[in-house]
Amino acid sequence: MKEVEVRLTVNGRERSARCEPRTTLADFLRGHLGLTGTHLGCEHGVCGACTVLLDGATARSCLMLAVQGQGHEVTTIEGLGTPENPHPLMRAFSEMHGLQCGFCTPGFILSAHEYLRENPRPDRQAMRKDLSGNICRCTGYVKIFAAVERAAELMAEPEAARS
Amino acid sequence: MKPAPFEYHAPTDLGEAVRLLAALGEHGRLLAGGQSLMPMLNLRLARPEAIVDLNRITALAYHRLDDETLVIGALCRQREIERDQEVLARCAAIADAIPLIGHIGIRNRGTVVGSLAHADPSAEWPVLAVLLDATLEVEGVAGRRSIAAQDFFKGLFATDLRPGELVVEARFPLPPAGAGSAFIEVARRHGDFALGAAAAVVELAADGSVTAARLALGGFDSVPVRATPDPAAAAADVHPVDDVHAPAGYRRKLAETLARRALHLAEQRARKAGR
Known part of the structure; x- marks a missing residue:
């Protein structure tokens, strides 16, 4: 099958690789760019594990072709922070035990990122609805919601107090 | 769990898309938001020889209020409508329905017109289209035509679209000012x-009596139906069948209950608007 050249911005860097048109964005990120932080669960849009930010808005990367990302900006979990310099959401998930096996965590953090951007002061009831597109089979969600609330606190602190 | 190979086309204008679709006939599938077609490709429930991607035709990414009509282009994402406070204020049924559609990440990508064209009997937009007497503007090599929503849905995932045609715009006449609606x-x-x-729309006279009522039911038949706007009679207009999720008797009861609640809520809202 004919391959196509896909160029897009991933985590602030220009990236390109060749792939078949049928390659999903999720497989492209993992297999072609080596960004395995994006996890693939159900591969049909139900579980939310593969959530990334496409031009700043959450999207399931299993429900997009890589070639559709051409010219767009993608943010994956790797773009949000690193173990040395974690994003407040990453710190909060660790602090509040918002994860157990960790499989759903990258998707959850990116969905929570979008949620907190639009709701800097989270509301537990609204959060339950707005984060319902991500499924976790370990935690029972309570500690995930607590982590998102904690992240909101961390993000409200001035930059200097955080580090 | 990976799509079968296909040819990929990403036209940048509508004319090119129409020509491609016409040439491909039944071998081509149109890709818009991808929230229904991509799962079908991944699961290989759909194996088209070619995909025609609408996403580069940015001229179709619009919506606007034309007086009393909400006009939605083929590439308008559901989330765009969800963020339009004026539209939500003008039609409570739309405001009720959107948060029920999948999840935010799905609505960020999924398009309104794509949902209509996919014609899932349980989907929200087809019910709204039938409730509000929407029309679908369809383009093909033979030209443009308008189809009333009630004539558009033909069966399970089946529409009045002919091979090579695509829906370029959906037009939803909004309920008149003072009417109440609910989903x-x-x-x-x-x-x-x-x-x-x-979903229901209720209009009241100055003395508070109901002058007009509309009711649409979705998920009970293979297409959304306009039902008698009376909770006692509405369930007779649908023909639910047993499946793994619920028996037909439960669904009939559900149709009656949902009809009553939707009509009641629409009427309450109309009374509130009238005060």
């Missing part, structure tokens, strides 16, 4: 496909 559904989990849905 209610029952799903097993938030964001799941609904077991059933009801």
Whole structure:
């Protein structure tokens, strides 16, 4: 099958690789760019594990072709922070035990990122609805919601107090 | 769990898309938001020889209020409508329905017109289209035509579209000022496909009596139906069948209950608007 050249911005860097048109964005990120932080669960849009930010808005990367990302900006979990310099959401998930096996965590953090951007002061009831597109089979969600609330606190602190 | 190979086309204008679709006939599938077609490709429930991607035709990414009509282009994402406070204020049924569609990440990508063209019997937009007497503007090599929503849905995932045609715009006439509307559904989990849905519009006279009422039911038949706007009679207009999720008797009862609640809520809202 004919391959196509896909160029897009991933985590602030220009990236390109060749792939078949049928390659999903999720497989492209993992297999072609080596960004395995994006996890693939159900591969049909139900579980939310593969959530990334496409031009700043959450999207399931299993429900997009890589070639559709051409010219767009993608943010994956790797773009949000690193173990040395974690994003407040990453710190909060660790602090509040918002994860157990960790499989759903990258998707959850990116969905929570979008949620907190639009709701800097989270509301537990609204959060339950707005984060319902991500499924976790370990935690029972309570500690995930607590982590998102904690992240909101961390993000409200001035930059200097955080580090 | 990976799509079968296909040829990929990404036209940048509508004319090119129409020519491609006409040439491909039944071998081509149109890709818009991808929230229904991509799962089908991944699961290989669909194996088209070619994909025609609409996403580069940015001229179709619009919506606007033309007086009393909400006009939605083929590439308008559901989330765009969800963020338009004026539209939500003008039609409570639309405001009720959108948060019930999948999840935010799905609505960020999924298009309104794509949902209509996919014609899932449990989907929300087809019910709204039938309730509000929407029309679909369709383009093909033979030219443009308009189809009333009630004539557009032909069966399970089946529409009046002919090979090579695509829906370029949907037009939803909004309820008149002072009318009340509502959309209610029952799903097993938030964001799941609904077991059933009801949507209603109620208009009142100055003395508070009901002058007009409309009711649409979704998820009970293979297409959304306009039902008698009377809770006692509405369930007779649908023909639910048993399946793994619920028996037909339950669904009939559900149609009656949802019809009553939707009509009641629409009427309450009309009374509130009239005060």
